[in-house]
Amino acid sequence: xxxxxxxxxxxxxxxxxxxxxxxxxxxxxxxxxxxxxxxxxxxxxxxxxxxxxxxxxxxxxxxxxxxxxxxxxxxxxxxxxxxxxxxxxxxxxxxxxxxxxxxxxxxxxxxxxxxxxxxxxxxxxxxxxxxxxxxxxxxxxxxxxxxxx
Amino acid sequence: xxxxxxxxxxxxxxxxxxxxxxxxxxxxxxxxxxxxxxxxxxxxxxxxxxxxxxxxxxxxxxxxxxxxxxxxxxxxxxxxxxxxxxxxxxxxxxxxxxxxxxxxxxxxxxxxxxxxxxxxxxxxxxxxxxxxxxxxxxxxxxxxxxxxx
Amino acid sequence: xxxxxxxxxxxxxxxxxxxxxxxxxxxxxxxxxxxxxxxxxxxxxxxxxxxxxxxxxxxxxxxxxxxxxxxxxxxxxxxxxxxxxxxxxxxxxxxxxxxxxxxxxxxxxxxxxxxxxxxxxxxxxxxxxxxxxxxxxxxxxxxxxxxxx
Amino acid sequence: xxxxxxxxxxxxxxxxxxxxxxxxxxxxxxxxxxxxxxxxxxxxxxxxxxxxxxxxxxxxxxxxxxxxxxxxxxxxxxxxxxxxxxxxxxxxxxxxxxxxxxxxxxxxxxxxxxxxxxxxxxxxxxxxxxxxxxxxxxxxxxxxxxxxx
Amino acid sequence: xxxxxxxxxxxxxxxxxxxxxxxxxxxxxxxxxxxxxxxxxxxxxxxxxxxxxxxxxxxxxxxxxxxxxxxxxxxxxxxxxxxxxxxxxxxxxxxxxxxxxxxxxxxxxxxxxxxxxxxxxxxxxxxxxxxxxxxxxxxxxxxxxxxxx
Amino acid sequence: xxxxxxxxxxxxxxxxxxxxxxxxxxxxxxxxxxxxxxxxxxxxxxxxxxxxxxxxxxxxxxxxxxxxxxxxxxxxxxxxxxxxxxxxxxxxxxxxxxxxxxxxxxxxxxxxxxxxxxxxxxxxxxxxxxxxxxxxxxxxxxxxxxxxx
Numbered sequence: 035x036x037x038x039x040x041x042x043x044x045x046x047x048x049x050x051x052x053x054x055x056x057x058x059x060x061x062x063x064x065x066x067x068x069x070x071x072x073x074x075x076x077x078x079x080x081x082x083x084x085x086x087x088x089x090x091x092x093x094x095x096x097x098x099x100x101x102x103x104x105x106x107x108x109x110x111x112x113x114x115x116x117x118x119x120x121x122x123x124x125x126x127x128x129x130x131x132x133x134x135x136x137x138x139x140x141x142x143x144x145x146x147x148x149x150x151x152x153x154x155x156x157x158x159x160x161x162x163x164x165x166x167x168x169x170x171x172x173x174x175x176x177x178x179x180x181x182x183x
Numbered sequence: 184x185x186x187x188x189x190x191x192x193x194x195x196x197x198x199x200x201x202x203x204x205x206x207x208x209x210x211x212x213x214x215x216x217x218x219x220x221x222x223x224x225x226x227x228x229x230x231x232x233x234x235x236x237x238x239x240x241x242x243x244x245x246x247x248x249x250x251x252x253x254x255x256x257x258x259x260x261x262x263x264x265x266x267x268x269x270x271x272x273x274x275x276x277x278x279x280x281x282x283x284x285x286x287x288x289x290x291x292x293x294x295x296x297x298x299x300x301x302x303x304x305x306x307x308x309x310x311x312x313x314x315x316x317x318x319x320x321x322x323x324x325x326x327x328x329x330x331x332x
Numbered sequence: 333x334x335x336x337x338x339x340x341x342x343x344x345x346x347x348x349x350x351x352x353x354x355x356x357x358x359x360x361x362x363x364x365x366x367x368x369x370x371x372x373x374x375x376x377x378x379x380x381x382x383x384x385x386x387x388x389x390x391x392x393x394x395x396x397x398x399x400x401x402x403x404x405x406x407x408x409x410x411x412x413x414x415x416x417x418x419x420x421x422x423x424x425x426x427x428x429x430x431x432x433x434x435x436x437x438x439x440x441x442x443x444x445x446x447x448x449x450x451x452x453x454x455x456x457x458x459x460x461x462x463x464x465x466x467x468x469x470x471x472x473x474x475x476x477x478x479x480x481x
Numbered sequence: 482x483x484x485x486x487x488x489x490x491x492x493x494x495x496x497x498x499x500x501x502x503x504x505x506x507x508x509x510x511x512x513x514x515x516x517x518x519x520x521x522x523x524x525x526x527x528x529x530x531x532x533x534x535x536x537x538x539x540x541x542x543x544x545x546x547x548x549x550x551x552x553x554x555x556x557x558x559x560x561x562x563x564x565x566x567x568x569x570x571x572x573x574x575x576x577x578x579x580x581x582x583x584x585x586x587x588x589x590x591x592x593x594x595x596x597x598x599x600x601x602x603x604x605x606x607x608x609x610x611x612x613x614x615x616x617x618x619x620x621x622x623x624x625x626x627x628x629x630x
Numbered sequence: 631x632x633x634x635x636x637x638x639x640x641x642x643x644x645x646x647x648x649x650x651x652x653x654x655x656x657x658x659x660x661x662x663x664x665x666x667x668x669x670x671x672x673x674x675x676x677x678x679x680x681x682x683x684x685x686x687x688x689x690x691x692x693x694x695x696x697x698x699x700x701x702x703x704x705x706x707x708x709x710x711x712x713x714x715x716x717x718x719x720x721x722x723x724x725x726x727x728x729x730x731x732x733x734x735x736x737x738x739x740x741x742x743x744x745x746x747x748x749x750x751x752x753x754x755x756x757x758x759x760x761x762x763x764x765x766x767x768x769x770x771x772x773x774x775x776x777x778x779x
Numbered sequence: 780x781x782x783x784x785x786x787x788x789x790x791x792x793x794x795x796x797x798x799x800x801x802x803x804x805x806x807x808x809x810x811x812x813x814x815x816x817x818x819x820x821x822x823x824x825x826x827x828x829x830x831x832x833x834x835x836x837x838x839x840x841x842x843x844x845x846x847x848x849x850x851x852x853x854x855x856x857x858x859x860x861x862x863x864x865x866x867x868x869x870x871x872x873x874x875x876x877x878x879x880x881x882x883x884x885x886x887x888x889x890x891x892x893x894x895x896x897x898x899x900x901x902x903x904x905x906x907x908x909x910x911x912x913x914x915x916x917x918x919x920x921x922x923x924x925x926x927x928x
Contacts, residue, residue, distance in 0.1 A: 036319050036847070037318070103897065116273075118727075127573060131533060132529075133558075174192070175193070176327040180322045232429060232430040235430040252596075256466075257629060264429060274871050279828055280860060300550055315852060334698070346495065401748065402748060402910075405916055406777075473627075478621060576679060579707075648790055753919075766780050
């Protein structure tokens, strides 16, 4: 049987987006020791597909997924959609229902289980604001998706 | 106009559930200085309504909302549902689709905006695992809901 | 081409549930003149399927649909589900997310279009309260479904 | 404990949109006696965000909410989305799934509870037609959202 | 009472889209003997409304529904939406969440029940691929909707 | 780059459930030649979790997934949920909204792409009836889910 180890991929992805512009050194050094791949980025848009595209582009250009292998893109796509569901809570639409997001995102790839057979998983964390297209008319939102690659 | 201040109610609620059994002393002392009310707790269930009830009970018994005022319960209810949407991503059902959750939760009440007229807001953060009713067959999940009280 | 006539089946169904215990005499006499069939009833429950069943039973026992013809039950079922979606707004669950409803319902069957070829349509209107299982911790809700029979 | 009084904010909002171009004088005089704020309007579109924007603009230009206070806009936004869910029943999209709406809307602000501590609530009612972008190929729809401000 | 006969409208619609470019002669001859109307077609798009429109246009130009009778368009519309829900599984959006479909569709009209009073029903089947807007980055998807006309 | 080959895992899974009690010999022999694993079964219930459980049990007892590896159960779970979404179209509830299903299911595991690096994928197809808990008051429904294992 497999169990979640102390190397929690979701928690690490969340800390990367929560703890400010500079990723937490403790999280970074742990991920390097584990040989986990990761990146962070930012995206602001009223257009859901730009959020999806920004994260996909970052994952490919940082070597977190192989662009030619569909199963890797497919895993990442589902992870992104699940993370956006946490941010949008109920309807995935942004501009179509007159709202906008400003988000930091992180992508982490590694095995969070104690059993090496579990292979690699990918986590996407989103944290930032959602609200009306008026500066300050917004509140915080978070989302996390996790899938095996 | 109002803007989000540095006192980010959602981020604080998330750090309370992410940083282990013992809430982070930095977060706690900041919340005390701001006179924000908060509590943390745990709930594990295959039954969505037990998750809702556990958070409602904690909010009332810790004096975070007034049980007799419906607007306070109503705000909290919507916050809880939004947080659960982040955890369940698409369908709010747990046991009905054969899955279970084990979650830490936090509830924080205060004004995260620079304008005192914005009054009080309430945040509920959830972090833990979701998966099959089999030990270890689970991954992490997070949710955050925020509403004015 | 067909157009909605002044005999608005949805509006009539809504007025039947909004205007108190005694259905509005103006609405009633208009529906009798048009030979429209209708009934009203009440249901309170934390269980969605009891709401569905109460309306189906009323429709059959009042001769609004023929119980043996599946296409009539099928039309009514979709109408009921659409009306409940207006009441629940997003997730159809009641007790599973710790909430309850107290509703008046009406069912109206007739042709609201100026073209007789449009045949018969069925409308279900719901009006009442939704909220916590605590007296007074509730607000109003409404729903309307319309389908051709 | 608080209970819904006879001053039912949702019912009044619904009667304002159901009873024709001229709002019912009985409803209007009751709302004036209670010092409730309200307005009515119309919007037709294949674009969900235009429905949202038309109601937000009416609420601000009629002094029903204060444009500078985010909690007021935030409450109104959730009320509008809930009302649209009753109209669209399942998927909030309009033109994206090739359908259009023609709606009357009302916005009412006041305290519908017997306890003054419940403060102010806001209701948005929608009533009109939804259907194909072909004249007459449409049926009626209704929606109601209610939130504390 | 009515029962589903051996003339299964959904199965026939599915076989028409699954069995290649040339519809299965067995299915075709059975439908001709039953006097069922049907057609097949293809649509590829990132835009949900183009999928809806392509099927509606085919149904009208092949005489499967009468364009002037709203109840026929209304039935077809709901059937199409239900079929698309099978293809999109959760969120009806395509391009808005950066994905595209390439689908074969079939429309079949007839009575699948042993009781002639059940009248005519309409089935829409969809089969093809859904995925990223990158050739080969896609997997198969299917959908089926059925309604009485 | 990878492309879907002629060995279409979803089409094969669908043909296994559509073509009667005895799986099509052409499909079976093709799957054996490819060394694909598969099984078929039946489940009837008003309870969504029994549908999930029946398919999971069949997959494990037929050696299609390894019960001890969570990534395999996790992939299968998502595939099942996606297939059920095609059957239920909008709300995953069955008995909770007073409906029941009678379904044949198939599970197929193999690589449908021309690139061996795409590894193994799993497809679940569902076909049968959904309707009221009254014999004959039902129509056909289909669902298909596909994921990399």
